[in-house]
Amino acid sequence: MTKIVFRLIVVLLTTLPLTQYAQAQIFKNKKLKPKAQLIIEQQKVDSLTSLVEELRQRESEWQRAWHNEKEVRKQQPKEERIAIEYNPAELDSLAAELKRQNVKDSFQNFFENYICEPDTLSTDASLDSLYKSRLDALVTPIRLPYNELVRTSIKRYTDTSGLMSRVLARAQYYFPMIEDELLKAGLPVELRSMAIIESALQATAYSKAGAAGLWQFMSPTAKSYGLEVNSMVDERYDPIKATKAACRYLKDLYNMYNDWSLAIAAYNCGQGNVNKALVRAGQNPESFWDIYWHLPSETRGYVPAFIAATYAYAYHQAHNITYSEPPMPVAVDTIQVDRLMHLGQISSTIDVSNETLKMLNPQYKLDVIPATTKSYTLILPANRITEYISKQDSIFAKDSTFLKEYINPAVVEKKMVTPAVIYHKVKSGETLGLIAKKYRVTTKQLMTWNRLKNANVISVGQRLRIEKR
Numbered sequence: 001m002t003k004i005v006f007r008l009i010v011v012l013l014t015t016l017p018l019t020q021y022a023q024a025q026i027f028k029n030k031k032l033k034p035k036a037q038l039i040i041e042q043q044k045v046d047s048l049t050s051l052v053e054e055l056r057q058r059e060s061e062w063q064r065a066w067h068n069e070k071e072v073r074k075q076q077p078k079e080e081r082i083a084i085e086y087n088p089a090e091l092d093s094l095a096a097e098l099k100r101q102n103v104k105d106s107f108q109n110f111f112e113n114y115i116c117e118p119d120t121l122s123t124d125a126s127l128d129s130l131y132k133s134r135l136d137a138l139v140t141p142i143r144l145p146y147n148e149l150v151r152t153s154i155k156r157y158t159d160t161s162g163l164m165s166r167v168l169a170r171a172q173y174y175f176p177m178i179e180d181e182l183l184k185a186g187l188p189v190e191l192r193s194m195a196i197i198e199s200a201l202q203a204t205a206y207s208k209a210g211a212a213g214l215w216q217f218m219s220p221t222a223k224s225y226g227l228e229v230n231s232m233v234d235e236r237y238d239p240i241k242a243t244k245a246a247c248r249y250l251k252d253l254y255n256m257y258n259d260w261s262l263a264i265a266a267y268n269c270g271q272g273n274v275n276k277a278l279v280r281a282g283q284n285p286e287s288f289w290d291i292y293w294h295l296p297s298e299t300r301g302y303v304p305a306f307i308a309a310t311y312a313y314a315y316h317q318a319h320n321i322t323y324s325e326p327p328m329p330v331a332v333d334t335i336q337v338d339r340l341m342h343l344g345q346i347s348s349t350i351d352v353s354n355e356t357l358k359m360l361n362p363q364y365k366l367d368v369i370p371a372t373t374k375s376y377t378l379i380l381p382a383n384r385i386t387e388y389i390s391k392q393d394s395i396f397a398k399d400s401t402f403l404k405e406y407i408n409p410a411v412v413e414k415k416m417v418t419p420a421v422i423y424h425k426v427k428s429g430e431t432l433g434l435i436a437k438k439y440r441v442t443t444k445q446l447m448t449w450n451r452l453k454n455a456n457v458i459s460v461g462q463r464l465r466i467e468k469r
Contacts, residue, residue, distance in 0.1 A: 127151070134315055135307070140190045142260040144307050145289070153301070153308030158319040163200065164312050168323035170201035171313070173330050174214065178243050185247035187254075193309040194246075194264065197302065203239050203362045206440040208433075212236040215246040225249055232370045238363040240377075261288035261303050269299040328359045331382040338375040341395070342402035343367040349395045350387045352380065368403070426462045439466050 131154055132146040157164055178192045198216040199205035206212050210219065213236035219229050225245035227235040235241045253263035256271065265288050266274040277294035278285055285291045288303045312319070344367065347354040358367065360379040369376050380388055388395070424435055432455045436443045443455050449465045452458070 131311070134318075135311060138190075138310065138314060141188050142190050143287070144310060146307075147304075149301070149304040150307045150311075153304045154311050157305075157308045157312035158316070158321065164316055164321045165323045167196055167201050168313070168316060168321070169326050172323075173326040173328055174201050174203075174239060177240060178214075181240070181243045181247050185251055187247055187250060188260070190310055191250060193306055193313060194250075194267065195243075196309040196313070197305045203237055203359075204440075206437065208436075208442055210442045210445075212440065213242045214239055215242050217242060217245065221249070232366060232368060233363055233376070234365055235363050238361075238377075241363075259287050262291075264288070264303055264306055265295060265299050268302040269296050273299065328356065329381040329383075332360060332379050333382045333385050335378045335380060335385070335388060336375045337369050337371045337378045339371055339396070340399070340403055341369045341371065341378075342398075343369070344402045345395045345398040346378075346380075346388065348398065349391050350384055352384050356381065422466050424464045424466055426458050426460055426464065428460050430458075432456070432458055435464065441466060 128146070128151060131151060135144045135146050135150075138144060174195065175192055178195060179189045182189050182191055195201055195214050199214050201214065203214050205214070205216065207216060211217060212219075212222075212234065215236075217225075217227065217236045219236075222229055222236045222242075222245065225248055227238075227241060227245050229236060250263060250267065253266045253271070254260060257263050257266065257274070262274060273296055274291070277291040280294040281291040283290075288295075292300055312321070316323075343354055343357045343361065343364065346352065347357055354367075357380075358364075360381075361369075361377075364370075369378060422439075424439070426435070432443050432446055432452075436446050446452070446464060446466070447455060449467055458464070
């Protein structure tokens, strides 16, 4: 306020009116007499005094009004503040529900808005015409031709066996993650269907040949693409890391053949078999169909199966295929673990079952996170993250209960490089194949470890050696 008064005074001193006589004298450019100068100065003083008094009065009125307004506000009842406050755990639950709903909406939106029947069909009203028109309506950089082989595969994927129902239930959890990694790698999202024909979207799938996980990696290929495989950890079962590795592998294959049908075939039977088929076919073959009869029998059905799985996923509603909720929580989050930990320490402390933990973290073969020299990821339901963090001390305190044989980091390191030998006692009705599947090994490995000459000759009570790497 003092600054304002000062500025007004300065303005006033430069703009105060003069008497007519003084103005005339100035206008005539004559020097004023002392009497006239006194009159002018007196006018300036009087005007300045009047202005200062006016400003003081205005300031006093403004202060009075401000004070009165303040008093009035004090007398008024305070407005009730309507707010909903949540604790961190409740916020986690809300975030998890939002993620679940977003995934569900996105899943449905794909089929309702992007997968539509073609506007027109050819004059041929047979199923062949319908299937072909539907495939033609799928816009993708991967060619999806239709023929009798594809028709046979489509019927298999859309039959009443329940295969696609189970796949669609799991797809709600796995496909958003797979699509995200494919997009990051600059690959067609339709390649997600390869996970259907490889493993039916079962992260713990294990084949007779020794391939494992969603993308059915063999151990040497998995290691060459950076996946850790040992007696404690098998990242072929890690959905995220295995998908990243599959993206790199598929990109390498496409760069090699510049055709998606050949790249997909090579993923199944290896580059060597595809290269030999290309040579045998001759005449500059350009796609899978040009070398069809020169490929292994399994691979001859692989690309048609890929096309059929893509079709069945897109048009399952047209075949009245329904699906249930996914078997695992859709909304999850990741924690970095930098110390040795058993999944039982977590499930016995926070409200999440050991089965759920194993389903979300299938890469830990012995339910142990071997974080002795580096950190590992732990996937948890999103609505349990806050509870995990708040109860970490209680979780860590259970080391001695769950990690008796793993407390020493040197022991863990040894287990990660040395096969863990266990023994299985053969029960009535068991076959070597069933036992191999149970322990995620191959029949051939069981025969080697136990010096068996015939896979069909085992006896009840026999002890079989099993090496877990």
